[in-house]
Amino acid sequence: MGQLFGGLYVVRLGALKSVITHTDGYEHVTSFSNRGDVLGSDGVCDGHYWCEAVALNDCEVIRLPADIIFSSDRSSDDVERMLYWASSREVTREQAAITVMHTAKSEVRVARFILAQSERFAAMGCSASRFTLPMTRRDIGSYLSLTLETVSRAFSTLHQLGIIHVSSRDITICSMDTLRTYEG
């Protein structure tokens, strides 16, 4: 965080979280990254990274040096295109996160979060209905602007409603449709 922009990073394996530490010590999780995601596009604008990436498990990350990305000969047009695409997706997710934060009920936020995770696992070729979350309840809470207790309670409620099955970080979605249409 605050470091000079040195390039982009592509996640090849594992999961990470992006964290912004504010001056008052408060830490906010801004995003979770899986295989195929691009990290570091937050450093493109003014040449400094805004957030810090923390591995949630064993990771493998590939670095794309800045000079390759911004080479003056136009041999790297595809890289540049990818960069724009990545930062565009970042904006989309940020906006979506803000929307979710406004959605009143904590259970709905958590339901949407589980759904989003499910879709990302599916996109990686894994099961959409059974997966193990790589992050803690505290991380989820920070990401959704909730306390870890509230997140835990939301998981329990969704479990009791028979929508999902929860065993610590192992999640099984019992009724995908109910989860999708869940509005409290």
Add this chain to the structure above:
Amino acid sequence: MGQLFGGLYVVRLGALKSVITHTDGYEHVTSFSNRGDVLGSDGVCDGHYWCEAVALNDCEVIRLPADIIFSSDRSSDDVERMLYWASSREVTREQAAITVMHTAKSEVRVARFILAQSERFAAMGCSASRFTLPMTRRDIGSYLSLTLETVSRAFSTLHQLGIIHVSSRDITICSMDTLRTYEG
């Protein structure tokens, strides 16, 4: 909103708000813009504008066409630099907004908001301690993720504490230091 990117816009006079309308009809005010601010940098990434700008009073806005900004000859380096600078500032403000949204108490959020407005008026050469807000309580609420009633109550509380003087949209900051250090 959703329109093809056609360039950037510089505010020459007046005040505007940027609004994102979500699919469920919910409107969220993402920023307020004054003289000197740049609008439209949200459309750079994927070629479509994400939000809509609404004038809060009589405005004068200058358009910088896209082809001038992205001209292949490097005669427009200063424009390009301004573009990056503007989008960088956008990110900064967005991050700051997220932080403020996490600050628990509504009165603190409103206090910070008043302070930010004061600084922006000062930057425009106007008085930092006496100004008229161009936006409604509802707009402020949307921006700070509060209801208009809560915003109104926060103004009243800060008034009763003798920190500011409020008469509808006319604000007078009585004790700048107290406002700056206000933490509830």
Add this chain to the structure above:
DNA sequence: CGATGTTTTGATTGTACTCAAGAGAAGTGG
């Protein structure tokens, strides 16, 4: 095994939302 971190659950509290009503400001047309 002890130590540390994570998760769950309970009880209580506080804050902001909701609903509601009225006052004030601003603009429209007779």
Add this chain to the structure above:
DNA sequence: CCACTTCTCTTGAGTACAATCAAAACATCG
């Protein structure tokens, strides 16, 4: 100029929700 409408703003009362404090079960790791 004055009703009339339409916004905006304020204030009150009650409620709902998530935060907080607290404790115990569970997991992970050296």
